[in-house]
Amino acid sequence: MVATSSTEQFRDAISAAGLTPPDEIFADGQLHRFSTNGRHDDDSGWYVFYGDGIPAGAFGCWRSGLHMRWCAKADDDMTAAERKAHRQRTKAMQLQREAEQAQVQQQAREVAALAWTAAAPAIDHDYLTRKGINVYGVKRSGRLLLIPMRDISGTLHSLQTIAPDGTKRFQPDGRVKGCYHAIGKPDGLLIVCEGYATGASIHVATGHAVAVAFNAGNLRAVAEALRGKHPALKIIIAADDDARTPGNPGLRKAIEAARAVGGYLTKPDFGNDRQDGATDFNDLHQMVGADAVRACIEAAELVESTPMLEELREVDARPATPEVVLLNGADLEPEPVRWLWPDWLALGKLHILAGAPGQGKTTIALAFAATVTMGGHWPDASRSEAGSILIWSGEDDPADTLLPRLLAAGADRARCYFVGGTRIDGEVQSFDPARDMGALEAQARRIGGIKLLIVDPVVSAVAGDSHKNTEVRRALQPLVDLASRLDAAVLGISHFSKGGAGSDPASRVVGSIAFSAVARVVLVAAKVKGDDDEQDRWILARGKSNIGPDDGGFEYHIEQSEPIPGIRASHIAWGKPVAGSARDLLTESEADTGQGGDSSARAEAKEFLIQLLKDGATPTKHVQAEAKAAGIAWRTVRRASDALGIKKYRLQGAWYWDLPNLAMQLGQDGQRLNGGQVGALRGQHAPSGVVGVEAHAEKSEVF
Structure with missing residues (x-):
């Protein structure tokens, strides 16, 4: 069912995010709470909704951390005034959310304080008994064990509850980040770990102070907070060893925390008899004893010198079990395509510029590059975002061809970069796009602000067979990913394959059809022959676009200039816009210029055959040798x-080849025949005994 009002659209957006929307939505610009799971005692959901002007709002869930914005009108469709008003509202909603979050956490602190005050000392509990640990500053409320969560000032922010079966939960809306539970008092040494049972085992085995961070994701925040309060303390991060979990998150987060504070690192050593499910120091305590725990703590090393780093690298190097990553639409924010040149060159996308030889494709690409470097105007008068450009060319020299053409187009040479090669073991080798894309990205990031990358020819990015769909797609993917990561438009230059006149221009790109399929936009360049009193003209058109209009184009001319005394170079002079599809424009071009059915190559072959066969039938092998x-x-x-x-x-x-109507062909091809030639033609007859050939009719011998 399609929502009929902005309120219903906003309600649908909340539902699409996986939350249960409230029964009634108030469009008053105030923050309202609601249940996100359908339970009457839950109010972790919140929303702010404006119904006047351009309807807009925001919503989320304190429990899950979800926060999303919604607007009835896309940002690109707004006027400047509407956009300004919308941003002011967005800022106001953010401030309300932050204020509400502060209020919610304040309420959580009050609830935690009341619950903590009312709780009784935890003399015994099934969880404590099962884990074989003592009571260190924890309480009990009914069947639940309560673990206090405090910041470095001692303020109680929230509680963690542990059920007899070990189920752990955090108090709703309570703060977690940077909060910990302290066991013992630091005496020059402090150990940070994940869970309460782990901390209790470490403390009883070593006597050292322990900070329980509650989960791996909070290790760094707690360690940094404690380092700020106790800069001289030796801090050891006691990691959980999640060796059987992909990526070992316990060890990974512990290393991250130790590095952040210049600390030491250790993990439980279970030896060769490790039981399934054994991951932390409490497991080691119960399996082997306190001495084993103490030995591991005493063996802690500075994080940068521990062999655990190499162990983690080996984990990363192991072939990972494939895991399909699914994205839910409710978790995505719709985004418009961002254009470097609106409807022609998109940021983060791959483009192809193709055409027959001699159409000025490289010069066109350099005109694009020059426009970007100076923040100039595109052919449609729109202005480009200024940035740097990066060019790899396997066909033209940067010094005598590319840079002169860029300067002729008005480029800012300080923003022009050329790939000169790849240094391997101190030796500069030729750049190989199929091999060196990672190194290219590293250099591009050092430069910063790269907005256009030109690869000429794009087929060089394919190490395998450029006519095989699978190999081309696999080879182009790094180029597509590079465009996305650099947020730059990538333009690959290619040629048209022979033949195919009148067909879809995108299908004529040389090599596999995957070149056109992977590119989001395919541009084509062609020359159109002018009328008797007009000059020839060139046309740049869109042959294909998956993300915008796919028709129309611009006239252009290739002109010569002298950007530097003594240096002549070609550049593009843009003309008026043209209407029509690229297919129609190229059909007209090929019909006028002889690039269609009777191509220049075929015309040359016809002339060759006429000359070769003018003296009569000729053996096929001789024709092949001469060709x-x-x-x-x-x-x-x-x-x-x-x-x-x-x-x-x-x-x-x-086998023989014979041209029986040679006189007619010579006349059609503009050859002047003399009487001797005509006589010779009249005397040519197929030899007797010919198989499968009719005798020449007399009319065919008459000129």
């Missing part, structure tokens, strides 16, 4: 023979 010597592809020769109507026949075990 090879002339550098003409055999496939092109065969197509030209079909166009000329050449007869092929077999005689005495050998």
